[in-house]
Amino acid sequence: MIIKEAKFVISNTKVSLCPTPDKPEYAFIGRSNVGKSSLINMLMEQKGLAKTSSSPGKTQLINHFIVNDEWFLVDLPGYGYAKVSKGSRDEWRKMINYYFLKRENLTCVFVLIDSRHKPLKQDLDFIDYIGKLGIPFAIIFTKTDKQSATKTDANIAAYRRSLRETWDELPPIFQSSSTSREGRDEILAYIEEINTS
Numbered sequence: 001m002i003i004k005e006a007k008f009v010i011s012n013t014k015v016s017l018c019p020t021p022d023k024p025e026y027a028f029i030g031r032s033n034v035g036k037s038s039l040i041n042m043l044m045e046q047k048g049l050a051k052t053s054s055s056p057g058k059t060q061l062i063n064h065f066i067v068n069d070e071w072f073l074v075d076l077p078g079y080g081y082a083k084v085s086k087g088s089r090d091e092w093r094k095m096i097n098y099y100f101l102k103r104e105n106l107t108c109v110f111v112l113i114d115s116r117h118k119p120l121k122q123d124l125d126f127i128d129y130i131g132k133l134g135i136p137f138a139i140i141f142t143k144t145d146k147q148s149a150t151k152t153d154a155n156i157a158a159y160r161r162s163l164r165e166t167w168d169e170l171p172p173i174f175q176s177s178s179t180s181r182e183g184r185d186e187i188l189a190y191i192e193e194i195n196t197s
């Protein structure tokens with residue numbers, strides 16, 4: 001897919017205020033610092049489109065972008081912030097849950113996982129949650145440039161083993177690096193394939 005145009009539309013906390021759900025929607029989520037903003041900017045080839053974690057004030061919002069006037073890209077607030085109060089965590093949970101249940105055009109959620117780690121409970125719990133809701137999702141292992149391919153493969157294999165304990169079928173799995181641009185073609189081709197099927 002060629003990205004002709006990617007534009008910010010709106011940020012809010014309410015599904016009712018999200019754009020009219022008349023186009024397929026792809027959401028990105030993961031633990032804070034997983035590289036979500038960097039990945040979105042790499043996919044869209046726009047440096048400052050998604051705000052990186054160093055920009056305060058963006059964390060608890062549902063951020064909508066429109067791509068090629070054909071599909072919505074959504075930057076969801078991440079989980080696992082060390083310094084977040086229980087109140088904010090509950091707010092996050094409520095908002096995200098509502099979004100997943102009510103956003104009728106939601107087509108696929110990309111769950112981002114840092115490829116440098118062995119399976120983390122927080123990520124496995126999130127996958128469990130989203131899988132049980134029946135929402136189509138795929139996993140993207142980020143920051144692959146930070147280590148050898150052997151290490152990345154070993155960590156992904158460990159995740160596959162953990163997921164197989166619960167699920168018969170595994171979701172599509174991608175690898176990405178926002179510095180080497182690994183994964184860009186594959187992820188965009190996957191979105192295009194769904195959009196045109």
Ligand code: GDP
Pocket residue numbers: 030031032033034035036037038039051052053054078142143144145146176177178179
């Ligand atoms: P977010 O909190 O998930 O949006 O994460 P960011 O995109 O802000 O990235 C967190 C940190 O990881 C930043 O310092 C990024 O420069 C760095 N980072 C993100 N993705 C990559 C990657 O693919 N490779 C490398 N080497 N660093 C990355």
